[in-house]
Amino acid sequence: MLVLPAELTHVQARACLDLLRKTAAAEREPQVVVDATALQRFDSSALAVLLSLRRSCQRHGKTLAMRGLAPRLRTLAGLYGVSGLLADEAPNAPDSA
Numbered sequence: 001m002l003v004l005p006a007e008l009t010h011v012q013a014r015a016c017l018d019l020l021r022k023t024a025a026a027e028r029e030p031q032v033v034v035d036a037t038a039l040q041r042f043d044s045s046a047l048a049v050l051l052s053l054r055r056s057c058q059r060h061g062k063t064l065a066m067r068g069l070a071p072r073l074r075t076l077a078g079l080y081g082v083s084g085l086l087a088d089e090a091p092n093a094p095d096s097a
Contacts, residue, residue, distance in 0.1 A: 001067075002032060004039045004046075013045040020049065021056050024064075032057050037068030047077055050086060 002023050008016055024032045034053070039046065054064045066086050069077075077083040 002027075002034045004034060004036045006038050007041040008039060008046040008049060009041065009043045010045045013049050017049045017052055020053050024053060024057055024062065025060060027062070030061070031063045031065055033065045033067055035067045036070065036073065039068075039070060039073065042070075042073060044076060044080065046073060047080060047082060047086075051082060054085060 002020055005012065005016060020034070032053075034050070050064075050066070057064045069086065074083060074086075077086050
């Protein structure tokens with residue numbers, strides 16, 4: 001499972017996307033799950049990162065599923081007309097701790 005940081009703005013976008021792409025490519029499962037529950041501070045760059053990651057996953061024959069998208073991020077996605085691209089909510093995995 002990939003985990004988004006607490007902050008994802010234009011400043012962090014490139015480095016975050018590079019890391020997410022690398023990690024997603026190493027995933028063995030056909031579905032890459034992104035946990036966004038930690039994401040607190042973001043701008044539209046967060047959407048750009050997620051959409052770019054989605055395209056990267058598709059190129060590698062994988063799907064991208066989201067978990068824990070903040071309501072504000074869902075609203076922002078709706079304003080940009082891309083909410084349908086991030087709509088697939090991954091089921092919450094049981095805690096393994």
